Amino acid sequence: MNLDEYKGALDRLTPAPDLKDHIRDTLDAPAPASRPRKRRAGLAALAAAAAVACTFLVAMAASPQLRTAVLILFRLEEAEQVPAPTGGTAETPELTQSTIGRQVEAQYISLPAGFGWSYGNGVLYQAERADDGSILAFHYWTVGADGLIPLETHTTEFTAVWDGVTYTDTVYWCEYGGEISYYNNGTAGMALDYDCTVSALVGCTGKALLTLSQGSQIDYRAYPVLLDLDTGEVTGLLDGTGWEVAAPLTQVQWADDLSAAILSGDRTGWFYCDRDANTTVSLNERTGLEVFSAYFADDSTLILLTLSGPDGDCCDIWTWQPDSGILTQTFSELPVYQRHEEQSWGFQFFFGGGQGIYAAEDGTVSVLDLVTGETTAVEGFSLAQWDAPTFIANFTGTKVLFASHGGQADGLGISSLGVMDLEAGAFTLLDRDSGAGLHEASLGWFDENRVAIWGYASEDFTQSCLYLYRF
Amino acid sequence: MEEEQKRRFEQSYDTYGAMVYRLAMVYLGRQADAEDVTQEVFYRLLRKAPAFPDQEREKRWLFQVTANLCKDQLKGFWRKRTAALEAEFPEERPEDRAVLEAVLALPEIYKGPIHLHYYEGYSVAETAEILGLSPSAVKMRLMRGRERLKLELGMEELV
Numbered sequence: 001m002n003l004d005e006y007k008g009a010l011d012r013l014t015p016a017p018d019l020k021d022h023i024r025d026t027l028d029a030p031a032p033a034s035r036p037r038k039r040r041a042g043l044a045a046l047a048a049a050a051a052v053a054c055t056f057l058v059a060m061a062a063s064p065q066l067r068t069a070v071l072i073l074f075r076l077e078e079a080e081q082v083p084a085p086t087g088g089t090a091e092t093p094e095l096t097q098s099t100i101g102r103q104v105e106a107q108y109i110s111l112p113a114g115f116g117w118s119y120g121n122g123v124l125y126q127a128e129r130a131d132d133g134s135i136l137a138f139h140y141w142t143v144g145a146d147g148l149i150p151l152e153t154h155t156t157e158f159t160a161v162w163d164g165v166t167y168t169d170t171v172y173w174c175e176y177g178g179e180i181s182y183y184n185n186g187t188a189g190m191a192l193d194y195d196c197t198v199s200a201l202v203g204c205t206g207k208a209l210l211t212l213s214q215g216s217q218i219d220y221r222a223y224p225v226l227l228d229l230d231t232g233e234v235t236g237l238l239d240g241t242g243w244e245v246a247a248p249l250t251q252v253q254w255a256d257d258l259s260a261a262i263l264s265g266d267r268t269g270w271f272y273c274d275r276d277a278n279t280t281v282s283l284n285e286r287t288g289l290e291v292f293s294a295y296f297a298d299d300s301t302l303i304l305l306t307l308s309g310p311d312g313d314c315c316d317i318w319t320w321q322p323d324s325g326i327l328t329q330t331f332s333e334l335p336v337y338q339r340h341e342e343q344s345w346g347f348q349f350f351f352g353g354g355q356g357i358y359a360a361e362d363g364t365v366s367v368l369d370l371v372t373g374e375t376t377a378v379e380g381f382s383l384a385q386w387d388a389p390t391f392i393a394n395f396t397g398t399k400v401l402f403a404s405h406g407g408q409a410d411g412l413g414i415s416s417l418g419v420m421d422l423e424a425g426a427f428t429l430l431d432r433d434s435g436a437g438l439h440e441a442s443l444g445w446f447d448e449n450r451v452a453i454w455g456y457a458s459e460d461f462t463q464s465c466l467y468l469y470r471f
Numbered sequence: 472m473e474e475e476q477k478r479r480f481e482q483s484y485d486t487y488g489a490m491v492y493r494l495a496m497v498y499l500g501r502q503a504d505a506e507d508v509t510q511e512v513f514y515r516l517l518r519k520a521p522a523f524p525d526q527e528r529e530k531r532w533l534f535q536v537t538a539n540l541c542k543d544q545l546k547g548f549w550r551k552r553t554a555a556l557e558a559e560f561p562e563e564r565p566e567d568r569a570v571l572e573a574v575l576a577l578p579e580i581y582k583g584p585i586h587l588h589y590y591e592g593y594s595v596a597e598t599a600e601i602l603g604l605s606p607s608a609v610k611m612r613l614m615r616g617r618e619r620l621k622l623e624l625g626m627e628e629l630v
Contacts, residue, residue, distance in 0.1 A: 005566065005570055006570055006589065006590070007589075007590055008570075009567040009568075009571050010497070010570075010586075010590050012567055012571075013492070013496045013497070013571070014489055014492070014493075015488060015489060015492040015505075015509060016502070019488070019492070019509065020484050020488060022510070023484070023509070023510045023513055026514070027513070027514060116600060116603075116605070117605065118607075119605045119607060119608060127596075127600070131524070131525045131527060132527075133527065133597060183596065183606065185596045185597075186594040186595050186596055195594065195595065199607065220617055251614060266617075410539070410543050411542055439539055439543075441603035441604075442603050442604055442605075444605075456535075461532065461535050461536050462521050462532075464603075
């Protein structure tokens with residue numbers, strides 16, 4: 001599918017000619033009324049088909065030396081009374097806080113327009129834009145005990161050239177907690193058919209990764225370069241490594257010290273690029289596996305996923321050490337977790353910390369260490385009582401966020417929120433009472449220790465709010 | 472509805488009606504549901520929305536409300552375990568139907584980013600602001616959504 005085919009097909013999604021008249025008639029009524037729904041007879045059959053439970057194999061660890069640890073569940077008796085946004089547009093941030101069950105510290109922050117948050121970095125940002133969308137001013141903040149604390153915002157302007165395209169943009173960045181947070185506007189989407197994005201280098205505050213991209217859909221291709229934040233100078237990272245065998249690149253992952261990268265392309269598969277040795281090799285050829293996905297566990301170990309099971313519905317987990325070529329299987333035939341499926345269970349992979357969650361068919365939950373094959377069972381906890389729960393690991397993989405949905409708030413409707421502390425061996429779970437008026441839009445780690453829920457006043461979506469939790 | 476509201480509805484619907492409906496269809500895949508959401512969006516625009524300083528802000532607000540209402544609808548679908556695709560497409564061009572089926576079969580989390588970025592032309596940063604996501608989350612969803620679109624079409628072509 002190319003972009004013209006994609007847009008051409010979507011152009012054909014047009015409303016019925018009488019919809020405008022119907023809405024106008026409805027708006028004349030004192031309260032909104034729903035249009036009668038035109039359900040088709042086939043719907044029930046399709047729904048039934050979607051609800052068929054998959055016949056998965058039993059998950060098993062490949063390591064005979066499997067060790068099992070236990071997480072103890074603590075469910076707080078006191079439920080959180082989630083405050084609703086007050087409505088209207090706040091001119092300045094407003095923060096209130098409380099301690100729930102003498103254990104969970106919560107901060108509720110109402111925010112003016114233009115605020116956003118960066119996952120995992122512990123900062124908020126505020127972009128002041130002109131009518132045409134261009135950025136007039138940019139500010140970073142962190143959240144203190146009594147309110148927002150402004151951070152020094154720096155700007156770096158750069159110009160880079162790749163494959164005949166000149167990229168010019170401004171990066172807004174701040175340093176907080178030894179990490180750099182970035183924001184760049186990029187180009188105007190597909191209008192220009194190219195884009196550039198900036199991302200952080202772990203433990204490095206003087207330089208950033210800059211990904212230059214062109215095209216879209218199957219024509220999409222990207223190339224990574226290094227951006228010096230002091231000078232705006234751009235240098236190539238893959239030059240001379242033979243990366244072209246993996247081109248066109250769609251994704252590049254880096255070892256923390258930038259000595260190696262995992263390259264992947266939609267059409268070419270997965271490759272390991274050794275910058276020190278100036279080599280790029282196919283992971284399939286080097287390991288003898290048919291690699292479905294690959295990630296760095298650390299600078300010297302890769303986690304590889306391959307599909308398995310009679311219908312390819314399961315996956316095997318491997319570790320591979322490029323220096324020695326040692327390949328080790330840590331889990332085999334793990335059914336893949338199907339969120340939102342009826343009777344959902346199986347394996348869910350985390351992109352932080354090299355860990356995964358395994359939900360057994362009986363609802364019991366374990367945390368899997370994909371590198372060692374170790375499992376940590378959650379004692380006294382069953383997924384069976386939760387509706388399509390969410391698990392998200394923090395960046396270092398020391399804690400796992402749990403959220404269940406089905407509460408009164410719109411959007412995510414988070415009815416319970418918890419954190420599995422893998423180092424402390426504890427899983428603390430908090431029930432939430434939300435009323436109407438709040439639309440919960442996103443959920444994640446604000447930093448290594450605090451969970452964030454981003455929401456809006458559901459009346460008009462003009463007021464944003466950020467709720468932070470430290471368990 | 473007062474005359475001023477009527478005038479605003481006529482103007483807004485003529486400008487944005489198809490845009491709102493299209494995003495709702497991408498999320499929901501059913502004409503009746505997309506029409507419900509379109510109706511609710513314009514109800515909120517007339518009865519609850521603030522004054523916008525310019526048309527672009529109004530457009531972004533409409534996208535934001537549409538996406539949020541659709542996600543609420545999908546949440547309800549899952550609760551009722553009736554999340555099936557019943558798309559009503561124009562039948563004249565089979566190739567369009569294949570593309571639309573692939574788009575509508577995307578998991579919910581990819582639909583908003585893919586549509587706003589690739590169809591409406593918003594940048595990653597603008598898409599992130601509209602959907603209340605971080606730019607890195609949008610980038611990841613664009614990449615995965617793009618891969619899935621190609622994968623779905625590839626499988627269909629094999630058939």
